[in-house]
Amino acid sequence: xxxxxxxxxxxxxxxxxxxxxxxxxxxxxxxxxxxxxxxxxxxxxxxxxxxxxxxxxxxxxxxxxxxxxxxxxxxxxxxxxxxxxxxxxxxxxxxxxxxxxxxxxxxxxxxxxxxxxxxxxxxxxxxxxxxx
Numbered sequence: 766x767x768x769x770x771x772x773x774x775x776x777x778x779x780x781x782x783x784x785x786x787x788x789x790x791x792x793x794x795x796x797x798x799x800x801x802x803x804x805x806x807x808x809x810x811x812x813x814x815x816x817x818x819x820x821x822x823x824x825x826x827x828x829x830x831x832x833x834x835x836x837x838x839x840x841x842x843x844x845x846x847x848x849x850x851x852x853x854x855x856x857x858x859x860x861x862x863x864x865x866x867x868x869x870x871x872x873x874x875x876x877x878x879x880x881x882x883x884x885x886x887x888x889x890x891x892x893x894x895x896x897x
Contacts, residue, residue, distance in 0.1 A: 771820040774807045778827050796859050804862045812871035821864045
């Protein structure tokens with residue numbers, strides 16, 4: 766079941782990219798589209814499930830190809846290491862979210878909420894459904 770969800774996310778990202786013409790979008794526009802759309806599409810699933818590495822690698826590959834202006838048939842050389850691209854803007858990066866770290870942070874947020882609101886109804890239901 767989870768594989769179908771992740772394949773759906775990957776297909777959705779690829780279809781969004783197919784609509785945009787990279788050669789007509791500036792580099793800053795591509796960064797904005799990655800942050801606004803390609804990172805936002807999987808947020809719901811990232812906040813509830815640990816995403817397999819293969820899925821994260823595929824999504825990062827989609828982001829990289831779009832950022833550097835690659836098409837499906839052409840390859841381009843990346844101008845900057847992806848780890849640097851994922852740094853915040855004030856540290857010299859482009860502010861694109863690192864999807865692995867983002868997934869762990871979203872899962873950690875739910876864990877913190879569970880510990881802080883342990884007695885509330887939604888936490889009791891969640892614990893009873895998923896086990897302690």
